Amino acid sequence: xxxxxxxxxxxxxxxxxxxxxxxxxxxxxxxxxxxxxxxxxxxxxxxxxxxxxxxxxxxxxxxxxxxxxxxxxxxxxxxxxxxxxxxxxxxxxxxxxxxxxxxxxxxxxxxxxxxxxxxxxxxxxxxxxxxxxxxxxxxxxxxxxxxxxxxxxxxxxxxxxxxxxxxxxxxxxxxxxxxxxxxxxxxxxxx
Amino acid sequence: xxxxxxxxxxxxxxxxxxxxxxxxxxxxxxxxxxxxxxxxxxxxxxxxxxxxxxxxxxxxxxxxxxxxxxxxxxxxxxxxxxxxxxxxxxxxxxxxxxxxxxxxxxxxxxxxxxxxxxxxxxxxxxxxxxxxxxxxxxxxxxxxxxxxxxxxxxxxxxxxxxxxxxxxxxxxxxxxxxxxxxxxxxxxxxx
DNA sequence: CGCCGAGTTGAACTGAATCAAGAAACGTGG
DNA sequence: CCACGTTTCTTGATTCAGTTCAACTCGGCG
Numbered sequence: 001x002x003x004x005x006x007x008x009x010x011x012x013x014x015x016x017x018x019x020x021x022x023x024x025x026x027x028x029x030x031x032x033x034x035x036x037x038x039x040x041x042x043x044x045x046x047x048x049x050x051x052x053x054x055x056x057x058x059x060x061x062x063x064x065x066x067x068x069x070x071x072x073x074x075x076x077x078x079x080x081x082x083x084x085x086x087x088x089x090x091x092x093x094x095x096x097x098x099x100x101x102x103x104x105x106x107x108x109x110x111x112x113x114x115x116x117x118x119x120x121x122x123x124x125x126x127x128x129x130x131x132x133x134x135x136x137x138x139x140x141x142x143x144x145x146x147x148x149x150x151x152x153x154x155x156x157x158x159x160x161x162x163x164x165x166x167x168x169x170x171x172x173x174x175x176x177x178x179x180x181x182x183x184x185x186x187x188x189x190x191x
Numbered sequence: 192x193x194x195x196x197x198x199x200x201x202x203x204x205x206x207x208x209x210x211x212x213x214x215x216x217x218x219x220x221x222x223x224x225x226x227x228x229x230x231x232x233x234x235x236x237x238x239x240x241x242x243x244x245x246x247x248x249x250x251x252x253x254x255x256x257x258x259x260x261x262x263x264x265x266x267x268x269x270x271x272x273x274x275x276x277x278x279x280x281x282x283x284x285x286x287x288x289x290x291x292x293x294x295x296x297x298x299x300x301x302x303x304x305x306x307x308x309x310x311x312x313x314x315x316x317x318x319x320x321x322x323x324x325x326x327x328x329x330x331x332x333x334x335x336x337x338x339x340x341x342x343x344x345x346x347x348x349x350x351x352x353x354x355x356x357x358x359x360x361x362x363x364x365x366x367x368x369x370x371x372x373x374x375x376x377x378x379x380x381x382x
Numbered sequence: 383c384g385c386c387g388a389g390t391t392g393a394a395c396t397g398a399a400t401c402a403a404g405a406a407a408c409g410t411g412g
Numbered sequence: 413c414c415a416c417g418t419t420t421c422t423t424g425a426t427t428c429a430g431t432t433c434a435a436c437t438c439g440g441c442g
Contacts, residue, residue, distance in 0.1 A: 063336055070335070083328050086321045115317075119310035126306075126313060129320035130277045136327045137274050143334045144261070144367050145254055148398065168421065176335050178399055183422055339430065359389060369431055374390055 020118045027114060028104040033097045039079070042094035046081035048105040055101025056165060058174075061092040069174040072098075072162055079103070082132065098166060148177045152185045211309045218305060219295040224288045230270070233285035237272035239296040246292025247356060249365075252283040260365040263289075263353055270294070273323065289357060339368045343376045 016024060028051070033039065040046045042061055050057065050073075057079040059071040070093055073079035084091035085108060115122040142154045155162055155175060163171060163186075172182035207215060219242070224230065231237045233252055241248070241264075248270040250262040261284055264270035275282035276299060306313040333345045343366060346353055354362060354377075363373035 068336060083325050086325055115314065119313060122310060122313050122317060123306065126317035126320055129317055129324055132324050133320060133327065134274050134277055136324065136331060140327060140331050140334070141261075143331070145259060145364075167419095173336075179421075180400080180423085181398055184398095187422075370389075371391085371432080372430055375430095378390075380391090 016118075016120055020120055023118060024114060024121055024124075027110040028106045030102065030104055032100070032102050034100050035097060037097045037101070038094060039097065039103075040081050040084075040093070040095040042092055043090055044084075044094070045088065045090050046084040046093070046095070047109075048080070048107050049085065049111070050079040050095070051104045051106075052077055052079060053102040053104060055097060055099040055103070057095050057097050057101060057103075058166070058170060059093050059095050060170075061094065067170075067173065069166075069170040072159075072166060072170075072174060074159065074161060078128070078132075098170075143176055148175070148181050149185050151175045151177070152182065207309075207311055211311055214309060215305060215312055215315075218301040219297045222294050222296055224292050224294070226288060226290050226292075228288045228292070229285060230288065230294075231272050231275075231284070231286040233283055234281055235275075235285070236279065236281050237275040237284070237286070238300075239271070239298050240276065240302070241270040241286070242295045242297075243268055243270060244293040244295060246288060246290040246294070248286050248288050248292060248294075249357070249361060250284050250286050251361075252285065258361075258364065260357075260361040263350075263357060263361075263365055265350065265352060269319070269323075289361075334367055339366070339372050340376050342366045342368070343373065 030053075031050075033055075039048075039050060039057065052073050052075050054075060056075065057073045058069050059073070059079065059081055060067060060069045062068070071079075079095055081091050081093040081095060083089075084093065088108070111121075111125065115125055138158075142151050146154070152175060155171070162174075166174075168182055168186075169179045172179040175182065221244075222241075224246075230239075230241060230248065243264050243266050245266060247266065248264045249260050250264070250270065250272055251258055251260045253259070262270075270286055272282050272284040272286060274280075275284065279299070302312075302316065306316055329349075333342050337345070346362070346366060353365075357365075359373055359377075360370045363370040366373065
């Protein structure tokens with residue numbers, strides 16, 4: 001069994017018994033990957049969920065030849081190409097470490113086995129998906145009818161570390177704007 | 192017990208035993224509401240998930256004094272103000288029937304009880320959330336870096352009934368554009 | 383009929399993209 | 413530790429997609 005603590009709120013809320021905790025912890029594998037490491041290739045099937053202990057990752061894809069950052073996962077959160085993971089089909093999205101990153105991975109197969117054996121882990125999975133929906137809704141709202149400056153303010157408020165740790169170009173595409181626009185907003189050019 | 196068939200794929204996949212099916216079916220209540228009926232008031236807590244049997248609904252909110260349509264739920268799909276339902280907190284989003292609508296409602300309390308009593312229903316809940324994520328991701332992708340015309344094509348391809356059954360202004364805000372823009376795209380004005 | 387909300391069409395305006403140079407910052411090898 | 417090339421970021425000028433404002437048309441309904 002791994003010397004493994006799972007600090008995420010979802011895990012704390014799940015209140016697992018000793019046996020379940022053990023089975024769950026055993027299913028996760030630690031990985032240390034360097035900056036730039038590709039955890040999931042664009043166009044491949046995403047067979048794992050990753051929990052970031054230290055470092056950060058981005059989910060990205062190519063759209064009309066340009067690199068689009070779809071999601072950024074910081075410490076204590078999960079990284080996954082969610083549609084691929086859930087459907088088992090390939091997806092254009094890949095996952096890349098943006099810093100040297102320590103993470104814990106669990107495969108879909110193992111997770112589904114745990115769901116069947118331990119209903120409380122199925123509950124954990126449901127809460128994880130629910131939390132994902134809430135986050136996606138927030139992100140969607142930012143994109144639906146707000147200005148570039150508004151989206152910048154939103155990320156400044158909710159996750160300012162992103163702006164320090166992620167290259168400007170990637171943050172810009174994450175926010176759905178051109179890099180030049182983000183540069184100008186950040187400089188305070190009348191925006 | 193209701194004479195109740197639940198035609199959604201998620202339900203079929205769940206493979207419930209007779210006892211569970213009964214408990215699950217009993218938890219849902221049928222409602223018939225007229226066009227324009229407000230199922231959830233904007234600013235209120237959404238305490239139910241609705242399954243649309245016939246008719247359609249929209250989830251909407253006011254942003255800077257203008258009405259924004261956030262989601263449209265057709266037959267055989269669910270309508271819910273998801274963040275409010277999951278967090279139990281009020282949300283700006285409300286839900287309105289856009290046609291005379293027959294739907295089935297289940298309360299959060301009853302659903303959580305079922306989750307605890309019937310693990311297979313918890314699985315159903317997990318799959319429902321997962322399906323929701325996949326749909327939101329698709330919607331998000333449409334909004335993130337595509338043109339107004341591209342978003343129109345996307346809805347034309349995936350749910351053309353929306354364009355026939357929902358007033359243009361609501362479809363426009365659903366697609367994140369001004370009503371005039373949608374009108375012009377639809378007319379084929381060079382877009 | 384005549385009103386009213388919904389949709390259309392036109393013209394002007396604007397936020398953000400694009401195109402194009404430079405200026406910093408970064409890392410790699412000498 | 414510096415020099416070099418490469419990538420990232422900034423700044424300016426121009427263009428363009430889509431909004432806004434305004435006028436007009438159409439269809440439904442008292």
